[in-house]
């Protein structure tokens with residue numbers, strides 16, 4: 304048994320606790336939470352100045368791109384970003400040491416669980432022995448127009464998934480990189496297995512032009528991959544095109560949402576009941592130099608969670624930094640931000656029975672935030688993290 308106390312504990316589910324003590328066992332399971340403990344400074348309590356919060360859930364990363372850190376020029380927009388990453392994948396071999404470092408770094412930065420997009424097996428072994436819980440989203444994509452290969456692509460992903468001995472599910476990369484046949488196969492599998500699906504959503508402005516009219520920068524970028532006349536614009540937003548494929552039996556994580564409009568949010572919420580809006584502000588600023596308009600999502604009651612995306616499009620894999628970016632750009636209470644960073648992400652990945660809040664019986668991980676402004680309860684530039692459990 305270990306007793307850990309702090310000035311303030313934010314359990315996420317339940318009220319803040321001043322001068323509380325958390326009792327954990329050797330497996331870091333929460334045994335008890337003692338309020339206003341008189342013995343807080345006794346010798347058997349490890350007492351800290353600062354705020355204890357549950358470990359963070361990062362709902363969107365591509366661990367396999369950790370070696371791409373600093374190699375892609377920021378501010379190119381999504382088509383330029385995709386061009387760069389394709390080139391890097393063709394020319395620079397993936398570096399396992401960088402992947403391993405990123406995994407350790409995330410752990411130290413208070414991350415307990417990650418939703419990890421992957422289309423290779425390079426991270427498999429590192430993830431299986433990591434202290435972090437990983438849900439691997441086996442990402443499938445195809446050149447547009449290549450609909451004949453849907454079954455092959457899907458079977459290929461299934462083989463990948465079967466070779467993982469931990470949690471995972473098959474997921475479409477983005478609406479512009481999967482055809483209807485492939486999308487049907489993925490949606491059917493998710494419906495039957497009730498496993499979460501994650502998709503890059505409305506990340507660039509010209510995605511709308513592509514789906515609406517079959518034109519624009521993203522469309523031009525993909526033009527040389529198209530078979531003649533094989534791309535038929537849906538005449539809708541990308542979201543309106545792909546969302547009806549999915550039915551309500553499983554969680555659906557919509558990633559980025561940088562250009563999502565209120566009418567899209569309304570459409571989506573009427574169509575699917577288990578939506579999670581995964582915001583990755585660090586990556587959005589890196590690629591598009593723009594952020595999703597967060598107040599719309601708050602106002603419309605969306606369940607928001609957070610992700611860092613990968614080192615290909617971010618300078619850090621810290622969820623605290625993502626919270627900081629949002630706090631600097633919008634008026635959001637820390638308590639709400641913390642829910643996005645913990646319990647909402649845990650719900651998105653179907654792991655909230657273990658992670659996401661400090662509650663007896665859970666193993667949420669414990670993170671100490673030092674240097675916060677405790678009067679206003681906000682993150683400051685000095686706020687840093689110590690991983691306690």
Ligand SMILES: [Zn+2]
Nearest residue numbers: 365420503612
């Ligand atoms: Zn991504």
